Amino acid sequence: MPSLKDVKMKIVGVGKTKQITKAMNMVASAKLRGAQARIERFRPYAGKYRQVLAELARKVEDGAHPLLAEHQEKKRCAIVLVTSDRGLCGGFNANIVNAALKLAAEKRSEGMDVQFACVGRKGRDAIRSAGQEITLSYGDRMGSVDFALASSVALEMIHGYETLALDEVWMVYGEFVSMGHQPPRNLRLLPLSAPEAGQEEEAAQGAHCEYLYEPNEEQLLAELLPSYVKVQVYRGLLDTAASEHAARMAAMDNATRNCNEMINTLTLLYNKTRQASITSELIDIVGGAEALNG
Template sequence: MASLKEVRNRIVSVNSTQQITKAMKMVAAAKLRRAQDNILQMRPYAQKLGQMLSTVSAGSESSVDSPLKDVRAIDKVLIVVVTSDRGLCGAFNTNIIKATLQLINEKYSVQASRGNVEIFAIGKKGAEAFVRRGFKVNTGYTDLFTRLKFVNVKEAAEQIMKDFSEGRYDVVDLVFNEFKNVATQIIHTDPFLPIVADTTTQQVKAPEVNYIFEPNEEEILAELIPKSLKIKLYRAVLESNASEQGARMTAMDKATENAQELLKALKLVYNRTRQAAITTEILEIVGGAEALKSA
């Protein structure tokens, strides 16, 4: 049985940990509110921009040539993985890493065996995980969450589009967590490049739309295509940021509850140990007194 001093030290340690987890939960809750507001404001714009691009493309009479639409034989693959910079957020990062590995094994196993799968890491945890696994990792934008602004995410999207246009990659996929609520995050593995026309949208919308383009169709689509990709990546980063704070808030809440349960158990052990020590001392005193009487 542990001594009273050891149990007291454990109680002090768990109590300190509980105070830390409570503080981290409050910080995560405050950050979540801001992150949730940002993503709720971004979603309608991103969805409308995507619809606009689909309907304009469907209603156009000619196909606008763009290097971002080039469909090539898949040899070199880039996967954009959005994780967090810090841990203590439950299975948030682990689930993204598992989903990415599953995507590679199921879809790009041949390319991976040749060493032609590269990771574009947004967030330090993902970069560290895939470096340990021996993947080629682009770490130029791992710190986006420390400077989370559209202009910085735009630079990352422009770099990805530039590399794809120059033929460095044949396909680009995006893996991230979509925020649903505090306790739920939905993992998405979405194609990013090349841009593939939505045949369903074309079949349904094409007869119904008749656009007048100003200045002209080519310039408008040439502007819309890169902008929609930048917004798509920015939305993924905002979704992941809100998901991270929700996951951390949930994890810290659970940790606080666990610490409370552990404190109850330790205090019970402490009281029993103290009672046993007092009983032992009383028995020793009584035994000593009896010995003196017999002397």
């Protein structure tokens, strides 16, 4: 049985850990409010963007823009992996990385070479440890997500697709559904197609609207398609940022709860150890007294 001093030191150590987890929970909660507000404000804009782009894509012929054209031979695929820079958020990053590796395995089974563009230090380190090819990396940037970062990533992918260096571009990120649910999601960025661009919004809208465009559809597509890719990448960054804080908040809440349980267990052990020590001392005293009387 451990000594009283050892048990007491363990209780003090777990108590300090509990203070840290509670503080991290509060910090994550404060950051989550801002990140959640940003993604909730941006989602209607991204949804309307997809709806307008779907309407435009239906009015033009296939191949009207390089980003709409399917490459005949698909040999190279890029996966934009969006994770957090820091850990201590449960299995959030591991789930996203596993989803990306699974997608990479599927593309390799189709005969394609796969390369990764990593946004977030945790994803970059995991992909590097798995021995995968990384062509683009942005580390320590998820703490302050901005549109410039999304634009930089999107322009690299667009350039690769237009120059035929890439035949498909996917993005894997953590989608913020609720406080307790942040599943990984796979989204095909390139090539774009009309059903993928607006299927969800059209189903929600129900009625079909007819629009008149000035200038013509081809000129508008040349401006909107690159912006659309940027918008989708930015939405993935915002979703992942909000999901990270929600996952860390839940992880720190579980850690605090585990600390409380451990303190209760150690306190019970301390009381039992103290009782056993007192009993042992009483037995020694009684034994000594009996020896003197005898």
